[in-house]
Amino acid sequence: RMIPYRMPVINDDITLRNSQIFYEEMKMRRSCRQFSSRDVPLKVIQNLLKTAGTSPSVGNLQPWTFCVVSSDSIKTMIRKILEADERDNYVSRKKGASWVVDVSQLQDTWRRPYITDAPYLLIVCHEIFRDVHSKTERVFHYNQISTSIAVGILLAAIQNVGLSTVVTSPLNAGPDISRILRRPENESILLLLPLGYASEDVLVPDLKRKPVEHITKLY
Amino acid sequence: RMIPYRMPVINDDITLRNSQIFYEEMKMRRSCRQFSSRDVPLKVIQNLLKTAGTSPSVGNLQPWTFCVVSSDSIKTMIRKILEADERDNYVSRKKGASWVVDVSQLQDTWRRPYITDAPYLLIVCHEIFRDVHSKTERVFHYNQISTSIAVGILLAAIQNVGLSTVVTSPLNAGPDISRILRRPENESILLLLPLGYASEDVLVPDLKRKPVEHITKLY
Ligand SMILES: Cc1cc2nc3c(=O)[nH]c(=O)nc-3n(C[C@H](O)[C@H](O)[C@H](O)COP(=O)(O)O)c2cc1C
Numbered sequence: 001r002m003i004p005y006r007m008p009v010i011n012d013d014i015t016l017r018n019s020q021i022f023y024e025e026m027k028m029r030r031s032c033r034q035f036s037s038r039d040v041p042l043k044v045i046q047n048l049l050k051t052a053g054t055s056p057s058v059g060n061l062q063p064w065t066f067c068v069v070s071s072d073s074i075k076t077m078i079r080k081i082l083e084a085d086e087r088d089n090y091v092s093r094k095k096g097a098s099w100v101v102d103v104s105q106l107q108d109t110w111r112r113p114y115i116t117d118a119p120y121l122l123i124v125c126h127e128i129f130r131d132v133h134s135k136t137e138r139v140f141h142y143n144q145i146s147t148s149i150a151v152g153i154l155l156a157a158i159q160n161v162g163l164s165t166v167v168t169s170p171l172n173a174g175p176d177i178s179r180i181l182r183r184p185e186n187e188s189i190l191l192l193l194p195l196g197y198a199s200e201d202v203l204v205p206d207l208k209r210k211p212v213e214h215i216t217k218l219y
Numbered sequence: 220r221m222i223p224y225r226m227p228v229i230n231d232d233i234t235l236r237n238s239q240i241f242y243e244e245m246k247m248r249r250s251c252r253q254f255s256s257r258d259v260p261l262k263v264i265q266n267l268l269k270t271a272g273t274s275p276s277v278g279n280l281q282p283w284t285f286c287v288v289s290s291d292s293i294k295t296m297i298r299k300i301l302e303a304d305e306r307d308n309y310v311s312r313k314k315g316a317s318w319v320v321d322v323s324q325l326q327d328t329w330r331r332p333y334i335t336d337a338p339y340l341l342i343v344c345h346e347i348f349r350d351v352h353s354k355t356e357r358v359f360h361y362n363q364i365s366t367s368i369a370v371g372i373l374l375a376a377i378q379n380v381g382l383s384t385v386v387t388s389p390l391n392a393g394p395d396i397s398r399i400l401r402r403p404e405n406e407s408i409l410l411l412l413p414l415g416y417a418s419e420d421v422l423v424p425d426l427k428r429k430p431v432e433h434i435t436k437l438y
């Protein structure tokens with residue numbers, strides 16, 4: 001069944017201005033690693049996740065689950081696992097992945113206080129397998145892309161309401177965190193996003209973004 | 220060097236309302252496969268891509284390149300490659316990937332007129348390798364996640380200005396398209412996004428999105 005799809009017609013000048021305003025807004029986003037203890041209404045979190053859920057996905061599978069952790073004891077357990085894993089990476093530089101070290105150096109140490117300080121910790125998961133005609137297929141790759149796109153839309157929504165986050169990778173801690181959250185076998189943890197208001201005195205590294213000429217090419 | 224990061228302080232009621240408004244706006248997004256011939260100012264496209272470029276990325280690598288194709292002859296070449304590949308997938312159902320067939324069935328056939336009808340075709344690429352301390356590392360996995368997140372932010376920006384797109388996978392056609400665009404060896408094509416105004420009489424499949432209770436879990 002097909003249905004009509006209508007978008008309002010807007011003139012070019014207004015479109016140009018709107019694209020500029022949205023850019024200025026998103027440009028202000030920075031990864032935040034120090035959070036205020038100010039609480040966030042759960043209804044806001046729900047609206048943010050509903051927004052993420054409007055994302056396109058391969059075959060409309062909508063393969064994502066957003067675990068919303070506000071329990072202090074669960075946040076503490078997850079933080080311990082992440083810090084132990086981060087320390088391992090930092091110290092042994094295992095797998096020769098030097099970007100892991102680069103990211104670590106953006107912080108003082110292997111410590112991740114923001115995991116417990118933010119009022120919410122979102123754990124973004126996606127499906128790994130799918131049953132099709134009584135056959136099990138691995139859908140990891142495409143589900144990972146779809147779910148990452150949903151995280152992008154989520155970040156835009158977070159920025160739009162003035163909340164802050166830092167996208168973090170579970171590195172090798174995914175399976176342990178899955179166990180704590182009792183996630184089903186069919187799910188993999190993609191990313192972790194502590195979510196709250198930035199603390200008032202937060203500092204961020206003075207990073208530069210590439211100019212648009214360096215990231216676009218016209219044909 | 221660290222710098223302060225300031226976000227405006229907004230009260231909870233307004234935050235709640237803003238989160239609702241942004242959700243309502245993003246909810247209207249649908250994948251569009253029929254485009255109007257109405258042109259889009261290049262400056263708007265640039266603002267959209269600047270917005271995508273504000274995305275976070277692992278180690279701040281900003282591993283993305285957005286190729287903006289407006290040349291009719293290049294769009295036609297890419298469409299031919301994609302249609303040949305899609306037809307192969309559809310007919311032979313190769314690799315047993317039945318979701319490929321599912322996606323195809325959303326369209327009438329293997330035909331992809333929207334690739335040439337939209338005024339712009341964006342080809343999203345990302346870096347595969349990176350030289351660190353005169354050693355070459357494969358950074359495919361994390362760059363793919365970072366670039367998909369940037370695509371999510373791009374989709375939010377596209378929706379915000381009332382333009383339309385459909386995220387499409389290059390399936391097996393990536394390397395051939397890379398050659399046409401003379402992309403360097405160090406880049407892989409992630410996704411293709413035709414971009415323009417939806418045609419006035421566009422129809423979309425009557426798909427349902429999962430309710431928020433099905434995609435979130437509280438802890
Ligand atoms: C990574 C990705 C790849 C996609 N590939 C295709 C594709 O090759 N062809 C197509 O028609 N749609 C493709 N889609 C669009 C999905 O079919 C569409 O998002 C889904 O059916 C939900 O519909 P909606 O976007 O209108 O909400 C893709 C979406 C994603 C996220």
Ligand SMILES: Cc1cc2nc3c(=O)[nH]c(=O)nc-3n(C[C@H](O)[C@H](O)[C@H](O)COP(=O)(O)O)c2cc1C
Nearest residue numbers: 029030031103167168169275276277278279364365
């Ligand atoms: C997929 C992904 C994983 C990331 N993992 C981490 C992480 O484990 N720890 C961390 O401190 N930052 C992490 N970041 C944040 C980046 O370091 C940050 O986005 C980058 O330095 C640019 O800074 P900005 O977000 O303030 O623009 C990650 C970002 C992405 C996109």
